[in-house]
Amino acid sequence: MPSTILRRAACLLVVLAVLAALQACSSGDSKTGAAVLNPSTLSSTIPVTRAACTPFGAAPSVVQAALDGALNPSCEPGGEKLERWADSDGTMRDACLFEPAAASTAHPLPLLIYLHPSLVGTDLSLDVTNIRSQLETADLSGDPDRPGFIMLAPYGRVGTRYYPLPDQDYSPGWDNWYRQMLPDGQERRVNGTTYAANVDAAAIDHYLQLVLAQGKVDRRRIYIMGWSNGSAMATLYALNRPQIAAAAVYSSPDPFGAFNDPCVQQPVVGKPKDDTELQLLNPQLPIYHMHNACDIAGLCPNSLQLRDSLASAGATLIDDHIIDASLKDVAQCNALCGTDPLANYAGLDAPGGYAANLPGYAIGTVNHLRWPSSRTVDLFDFLRDHPKP
Template sequence: MPRSRPGLRARRTSTPAPPGLRRGRVLFAGAALAGAAAWIAAACSTPSSGVDGGDLLGVFERDAGAGTAAADGGQPRTAAAQKDAGARAAGSTGAGAAKPPKPPEARPPSEGSCVAEQGQPGRELRKTLGRPPCRGAQVLETRDAEGSPRYACVIAPSGVETRAPLPLLVFFHAEHDNPTAVDKETGLRKLGATWNLTGDPAHAGFIVLAPQGRAFKNPTQGERERGSKTYTPLSPFDAEFTGDGNVDVATVDAFVDQLIEKKLVDRRRIYAVGASYGGHMAATYAMMRADRVAAFATFGSNAPPAPWACPGPPPPAMAIYRACDDMFPCESVERWLRARDAQSAQTSFLRLDEGDRDEPHCALRNRCTAKKGAINHARWPKSREADLLRFFAGHTLAVSADATTSAETAAGRAR
C-alpha cells in the first residue's frame, strides 16, 4: 500500500483533471479555508472570554501609549518596533530594535532635587553593617549623618590614577546582597576594564562604585505595599524619604566626591544602576541628583516611590525586567513606563524571559508561579549588560568635564 502512493501522485500530476473536478476542488479548498479561519477566530477569543481577566493583566493592559516609552524619547513606534515589543533600547540586540550608534545626547542639568519631598527620616536600624569584603577593589569609608560607618567598593581599570577622568557607574545592590554583588552577579568588573562609554579610544573603561546599604529594622508602609504576596524584603537603601536629610543620598554623594577630588571621574558621565529595591534607589538618587547623574537604569524594579517634580522630563532611564517576576510584576513596571511616557521622558526597556531573551508580552498569571517569579527576579541579566552600557554611552550631562564636588555644586546653587 505505501508503495502505491507515489504512483497515484504521478498519475494525478501527469493527467489534467476535468474542468468540473477542478472547480469542485477549488470550492472544497475555499470551504476548508473558511472553516479554518472560523476555528482560529474561536480559539483566539477563548482567553478573553474563558480566562479570568486578572490572569491576562500585562498582556492586554499595555496600551499604545506605552509603546512610545523607548530610546527615541517618546516618538511613535515604527512598524518594525511594533512587531517586537520585547526590546526597545538604543543599540539593543533584540530583533527589530538594533540601531546604529548615535552621538550621545547631552542633557542640561536640573537644579536641585527634582522629587517632591515625602516620607520620614530617621529609620531605625536593626544593626550596623561592617566592612564588606571588596576583593580586588578599593574600599572607601565615611561616616553618615547618623554617625554610622559606611563603606563602598570601588572597581577601577588598572592605571586609572594616571589617566584622564573616566565614566562612573554607581551600583546599588539588591536587598539580599551587598557590594560584592558586582562580582557575584554581574560582569561589570570585566567590562569596566575595556568597554568604551566615551567614543574616544584613548578613554576606554569605566569605574564602578558600589555603596553598601543599611540593615533597617522594619519595612515602611510603602515597602509593604510594593512587596509580593509571599515576601516583603527590607530595602537596603532609604528611597522612601526624599528630603534634604536623606542619609543614603548624602553618603553616596560623599563617596562620589572622594573620587571626584582625586580627578578620577568624568563629571559628564555619572550613571546610576540598581537591582530590585536597589533599582528604586538608583532612580531616586538620579532624580534627587539630576544635576549630577546623566542617566540611570534598573533591573527588576518598578516606579520609585517619589514622583518627578521639576520642569521638563526626568533623566533618561532604561528598565530591564522579566515577563515573569514575583516581586515587581511585569505589568507594574509597564505602568511606570506609561507614566514616564506621559512625561516625554526618554526611556528604553528590555522585557526578558528567564533566558534573557526578548519576550513580546508579560507572562500570564497562571504561567508565572511564585517560585519561578522569585528565581527570575533574583537573576541579574548578565548576557544583556552590553545593551545597558550602550544605553549609558548614548547619554551625557551638559556640564564641564572638570569635576566639582556636591558641596561646590550646592554652593553654586545658593549663589
C-alpha cells in the same frame, strides 16, 4: 587710538569676569557637581492628605542598628574600601571603589555608580554579575583610547522596606520610600516643619564627592546602575541629580509606589498639589530599564506603571525592555505572573499573597535573582550613548 582700544579691551575683560562670577554663583556646581538647587525656589507648602505620610512619602527608614553594624562590604576582589562616614542619623556608611589601571587625571574615565539589590550587599551581587570583570575593557566612553570605567559601589543600610517577606527589615537595602532628595544632605522646610534629606542619597552624594575630587572622572559620563531595590534607589536618585548623565537598571520596582507602600506618589515636573505628588529635580534623565515578563511577585506591571507615570507627567520616556527566560525581548508582561500594577504583596501579615500569585513567587523569583549577563552590553551601550551635553 591705541589707548582707547586698550581701555575698551580692559573694560570687556572686567565685564566678562563679572559675568563669569555671576554664572558661577547662579548655576555653579554643588559639591557633587549638580546644578545648585535653591530650596527657597521649591514649594514651602505641600498639603498632607494622609496621616501616615510626609510631603515626601513615608517616614524615613528605621535602622536595625545591631544588624547594620555587623554587615558591611569587603570590596573584594579588587576594590578599595573607602573611609567610613557617619550620615546625619549617626549610621556609619561604607562604599567600595573599583578602578582600572588606566584611570588617571590625564586619562579621565566614565564613572559607574552601582547600587546593590536588597537582601544581599555589594560583594555577593557583584560576584554574580559580569559588571566588575569588564572594568578594564567595557566601552562607556565611545573613545577607543579610553576603554574601561571607574565604579563606585555604595552600601545600603539594614532598615525598613515595604517589600514582601523576606525582603523587609533584616538585610541591607535602600530607602526609596522617604523621598526628600535635595543634594548634599540639604534640609527642606515645608509646612513649617524641617525635613532632613534622604540619608541614603546623602551617602551616595558623599562618596561621589570623594571620587570626583580625585580628578579621574569624565564628568560628562557619570552613570548609575542598579538591581532590584538598588534599581529603585538608582532611579529615584538619578531623577533628582542633574549631574547623572543616564541610568541603566535591571528589574526595578516603581520607587514611587509598589507592594504595600503606605505613601504612593505620582512623580511630577512642577510643583506638587499635595503629598500624593513628588516634584522631580532631574525629570528628563535618560533611563534604560530591563525587567522580566515573569518577575518576582508580579513585578512586571509595576515596572510598566513606573514607565507610564513618568511619561504622563511629562518626564522622561523610559527605554523599557521586557525579557523572557532566555533574555530575549518580548512585547508584554506574562499575565500568569501577575497583573496588579502595584505587584502582589505577601508577608506574615498577608500570607495569602504567596498563594495568590504562585508563578510570580516561584518562576518570577528565579528570574529576578539572575543577572542578565548576556545583556549587560545593552545596558553599557545605552549609558555610553547618553553622556551629558
